Amino acid sequence: MSNSISINDRTEAPFIGLGGLEEIQNQFNAVSEKYDKQRRFLIPCFDDFYGTALALSENVPAVKSILDVRAGTGLMSAFFHEKYPEAKITLVDISKEMLKKAEERFEGNENISFLNADFSTVDLPENHYDLVVSGLAIHHLPNELKQQLFGKITKTLKPGGWFINADQVLGETEVAEKIFTENWKNHVEQNPNLTGEEKQSAFERIKVDIMAPLKPQLEWLENAGLQNANCYYQYYNFVVFAANK
Template sequence: MDVTAAFDAVAGSYDQARRRLVPCFDDFYAAAVEVAAPPLRAALAAGRTPEVLDLGAGTGLLSLLLTAALPGVRVTLVDGAARMLAVAAEGLAARGVAHRTVLADLAGPLPPGRYDAVVSALAVHHLDDDGKRALYRRAADALRPGGVFVNAEQVAGPTPALDRRYDEVWLAQTAARGSDDAEIAAARERMRHDRPAAVADQCRWLADAGLVDVDCFYKAWRFAVFGGHRPVA
């Protein structure tokens, strides 16, 4: 089963397990929303509809949180899993959020347009390192001047020993939050498709793509929020 099929298979139940499998769920997603917010607030203040591109949007969880915090934002959601996108579209429509969905692989071209924010959550780690670098360049090119790229991501430890420690902590925290053996085994099966990279490497790739003020804004073991801005001039 490839990565798209693996996620389509759990589209209906995917969000129910998020708070168990992402132990830092609230802080993790809140940080991503806050990093993305400034250029969106600026667009709203200028009387313009902010445009957000959500890469690997899945069930639309990040877009839902972002548009709840900043009503009036329009989102374009890209994902290769049709069932996940259908769940996202249903949730956004129910909340009256202006949106469109694009069924596409993250390795391909991005939807045309200029975006105030390009965001992603728990998706880019499915690409290999060359794929990540190429996507970061495309994301930077898709931003308006002053726009922000935000990646809320599962990352690798900077050393093999730390990577093993990340996994030990994740396993203990998920079990403490109620994940049973079956749920953890299913997560492990999906994680076979993962190709995470260390935060420092990815921040360097963002800078190489032309972004500025690149930083890791939040990190809790294997979960990190990092990004940067397209220069204004």
């Protein structure tokens, strides 16, 4: 089948340099217009996936400030804005076109601000945010940069704040990864709401993924200075994990 990909296509690349970051930016710039619509069809567990992230935020007594890491078109921020309409939310993303869509989504809202920057290297204020959230973003980073970002997130969270990451992970074994990959690929190929071009575009985008298994990422959060790192939801390779400061 022309839309199919090999399992190795999404796991071979060990490092993203400047060219790789540009490729990620180009891939998401190209789909910014239709990204939100596609996301519901590309994520088999859409409602539970985002719903769990929202529910976990209730562990923070008062949410007044939120940082959305690799915010894209602002989908994750939209959910959190609906739940916490008075909170100030900062969206950071490397893709200008995606962030432009986010600006259109929140046009006129003074509580929402935007930062076009590389989320893995951007400077963040210390002890500033009640929540740091991310949706389907951090798996694009090499593992070293994932760990550096977790350190930055630890510093930018207020004491008692939470980091909530809704993302994709690599299978702990080759068998698990094969099952994860085939399940998602079959879901996309059989989805009648996606065109052939949209399916192929999704298969192309995952070639720049650098997913890591769940267990080491929980360890990296603890090593970065966060605590109670745990996975609260998993559907094949779609997970929601979190930790607090």
